[in-house]
Amino acid sequence: MVWDAWGSPAGHQPLPEKIRGLLAQVFGVSGEPVARRDEGDVPLRPSTLTDAHRAGLVAVVGADHVSVDHRDRLRHAGGKSTLDLLRRRAAGDQDAPDAIVFPADHDEVLAVLAYCAENAIAVVPFGGGTSVVGGLDPLRGQFATVIAVDLRRLDTLADVDPISGTATLGAGLTGPRAEKLLAEHGLSLGHFPQSFEYASIGGFAATRSSGQASAGYGRFDDMIQRLRIATPGGSLEIGRAPASAAGPDLRELFSGSEGTLGIITAVTLRVHPVPETTAYQAWSFPDFSTGANALRSVVQTGAAPTVLRLSDEAETGLNLARAGDIGGANVGGCLAITTFEGTAAHVAARKAEADALLAAAGGTALGETPAQEWEHGRFNAPYLRDALLDVGILCETLETATSWSNLAHLKAKVTGALTDSLTAQGTPALVMCHISHTYPTGASLYFTIVAKQTDDPIGQWAKAKHAAGDAIVAAGGTITHHHAVGADHRPWMTDEIGDLGVQVLRAVKQAIDPTGILNPGKLVP
């Protein structure tokens, strides 16, 4: 990925003319992109890695796999939140890990961690580099040096069990590469988060990722059968059966541990046959409340589409539901997308049941085209965000989840907090929202915020984000449904799990990582 934006250079396009027109009209910005720095010209905080430590790390992974190269360091400087990108685009020095280490396998990860624990070097595990919550910030904690441990070489499909429908995937495999390797066996994982094209298997597990097909295939944590984890104190292999009553489920302690309790090196996952068929159906609802009730009826009845999502009036109006076509035809009301995957009989039965429920709940069928268009453009939003940043527009997302009965309240409170904060800063905002993950008892809310940047866009968004976080907690939502905690959500973790919950996390960390080298400043308050 490029260092100061999302994705590959090929994905970057100038804003379409009609969007530039819209921006001029709504925000009064010219739409002319600002110049960005070449990464070679960016001043970087000097590496603190000593020659002795470099030699020590080289002894573990080989000279070719320890880098203090300027570009390598910049590309491991953090994640891809709007704050990250604003910081990288700001003038002045950049911070970055003091070195990047590329271990070959589990045993090398183990040896790197043992070396770093012995030598007081902080470690940031690095998968696809797609964190949007500061999970990859090169924080040193009490240490002089921090390294990134890049897992890209752990990229094998180690084992496939087609009878049980499981596969063991290396932590460094990206989403597309994992799907490609599985497809050679007629299998698919079905995990398609927004970050799919770059994010890694280990990162999905470490952050409790949830993909756009979660209604059908579950969250990533639901798919995990077994985890292999390297820690400073040795290896863990957890998960002996699809389900067990042998005490606490320790998989659930390391899922979402965000590199603070060890480095996940391999994940055995539930997979499924590449679907025989996929059916698509889009719907329009007169308002968000009617649409949300319709989705609820589907998921509570068990009709189980593969994808089930609903954009609110604002998002539908701007057509951000189809991110590649912002400013396109406005379908009005609230757009919902359903898809159904599996055997032909399964798809037909589920679609018939869901169609009947959605129609009965006030939906108007829009046919398959809008759903296919959504699928086609579903990984484009981060590129659009970059193009907006380029022309002086702030664009960011945040997300939460709550029970069905609390959904409207939470949505109103978060929307209000964002709108009030940005308006008070003199930059009226568009706040859009969709439901992208549904459960029998509740749903997620995913907000997209667009506003004109102030002279201090970092401070501007920090204030708005803080207001939103406080509103989420006060309104009974979770501080994050699938973006994870990192450094950015850490201030709300005590609200989330209580003082005693924090003590439990600290006790586990102390047992596994007594010197505290693992991802300092993240997750654990």
Next chain:
Amino acid sequence: MVWDAWGSPAGHQPLPEKIRGLLAQVFGVSGEPVARRDEGDVPLRPSTLTDAHRAGLVAVVGADHVSVDHRDRLRHAGGKSTLDLLRRRAAGDQDAPDAIVFPADHDEVLAVLAYCAENAIAVVPFGGGTSVVGGLDPLRGQFATVIAVDLRRLDTLADVDPISGTATLGAGLTGPRAEKLLAEHGLSLGHFPQSFEYASIGGFAATRSSGQASAGYGRFDDMIQRLRIATPGGSLEIGRAPASAAGPDLRELFSGSEGTLGIITAVTLRVHPVPETTAYQAWSFPDFSTGANALRSVVQTGAAPTVLRLSDEAETGLNLARAGDIGGANVGGCLAITTFEGTAAHVAARKAEADALLAAAGGTALGETPAQEWEHGRFNAPYLRDALLDVGILCETLETATSWSNLAHLKAKVTGALTDSLTAQGTPALVMCHISHTYPTGASLYFTIVAKQTDDPIGQWAKAKHAAGDAIVAAGGTITHHHAVGADHRPWMTDEIGDLGVQVLRAVKQAIDPTGILNPGKLVP
């Protein structure tokens, strides 16, 4: 419950004549029941509760709610495993908690724990008293005194949210009482383990219970939205949303904690409307392997019956699949049971899909009667076990789970270990098995073992159980799928989670229960 057997006296029936004939033929036992002791006559280890401690506990819960009564102590002496019942039926003194405390609510539980931590008194949390793994053994650890904290007064339906499909239930509610309170709101939990009639909501959560309708409604841990837990160091309230990426899921640390990390006082659970309709369909398969593959095709396709189970040839032959009718008509092959609950449209669609898959996989439809009979008699097996114990027959169950591809191997190894161990002791055994819980990636195996008792039935079963546990671990199964760990499975916990996993559990326990009063000798090696 009666002190030395399952359930209420009304449930106890002498063995039917045809079973007595079968026992005489197979095992050469006369079938005459032995006399059992009246609980009033049983010599009991004297209570070590001091007057000062009694006064201290009375100060917390009131004089009416602290008991050192002989019958109360006997009825809290442990669980309902065959070993428990054999020990209670053996001559000699019985051990029991030194007192029973009946707190009224969460705050009283909290105060009891604080008092016990301060005064070095061990605590066994007590729900329905149905543990079959020694989870309720009155072990004192390093303490002079152990009390049982009986949660029966925490018996309210505190909150119902029909929109979200959730309800908050007191830990002391039994299965039937919880269903009755929910039914007043048109709701049901759908959790029907063998222990349903006596076991409690808190116990289900603390042991990761799984009910007979797990294919449709999930395991109990799947249903948990929120836990309220009292610990010596204060309260925990965990679970803010249906799903979250806010770090490790601490609910999964306290689910299955078996009273070693605190006392669960209330559980917010996913519930569903009382089903509009239920459909039943039984099937016969020529052999277990064909049947298992058929079940696998159903669960991997997502056809989702509510109940999905398969008895092996031995169990089908003895018709233990219909426990109330042992020795009845032999349907031959392997009997499978399916039921479908929900809306009429949902049930019809699911049943059509599952029927087609089961027929295609080699099943012969047997109609609805055998499935209805199974449902009618499904809570009777423990009574039959008691009647068998009475006539000198050993009868016990154990269970495990593994991946689909490992299922036949695990079944053969466990069957072999049990058969070999009992045969070597001179008591050839019947070992029967069924699949009662299915997942896309694997299934549970539930074994029922019947043999003639030796002169030392406790030693006899201890040997067989040990052989089975070793075989389970060696063959890659989990030491328990839904019975939990307690004292009996603790020797295999290090095999299950590894040395580092054990260290993690110990660290959590140390943080929450630094004096170690909570259920000593259980779960944590």
